[in-house]
Amino acid sequence: MTDQPEVVVVRWPGRSPSDEGGLAELLAAYHLRTEAEKGEAVAGVDGLPDRYRAEILDPRTAFGGDVVLVALSGDTAMGCLVVTAPVGGRAELKRLWTDPACRGRGIASGLVGAALAHAAENGVETVGLSVWTWRTGVIALYERLGFTVTESWDERDQLVCMERAL
Incomplete structure (x- = not known):
């Protein structure tokens, strides 16, 4: 038995401005790690x-038309995921990130589940995403959650595109 606090997924920016710091930290960690994995590490x-950098410094503007989901334990941001505004019955998931110290607690799958529910509530028929080929753990997660690899809509090398019908 564990005494881990409950993790709650909230739709942001419906929270107070004080929550921006936790989201900015998660986005910074995501982007810094991604650049390092691409061999383009920055300090x-x-x-x-x-x-x-614009996403980190001003997420309200960067994701103005989208929905940002943040997993919170108390006031601590533990993970995030962006659901793009639907276009033609389709939305995209972006920026899935869980603080490495919080992994293994179902936060990522909870965020994806909340994103799929939000998309379905808003008439989305298909949810797409792209993920780097070396992120095998998250690719396996997406497959467990019903996503399948599809023809790429992104020209960047080493990117896997996936979809799931709702």
Whole structure:
């Protein structure tokens, strides 16, 4: 038996501005790790490409038309996921990240489940995502949650595109 606090997934930005710090930290960790995995490691947020730095510095603007889900334990942000605004019955999942110290607790699957429920509530028929080939653990998670590999819609090398019908 464990005494781990309950993790709650909230739709952000419906929370107070104080929650932006936790989201910004999660996004920074995600982007810094991704750049390192691509062989383009940078020392800090200032070294990230402008588009990624903008997400970290001003997520409300960067994801203005999207829904950001944040997994919280108390006031601590433990994970995040962006669900893009639907276009033509389709939405995309982006920026799935769980704080490495919090992994193994079902946070990522909880975020994806909440994202799928949100998409279905908003008339989305298909949810897509792209993931780097070396992220085999998250690819396996997506497959367990019903996503299948599909033809790529992204020109970048080493990117796997996946979809799931709702």
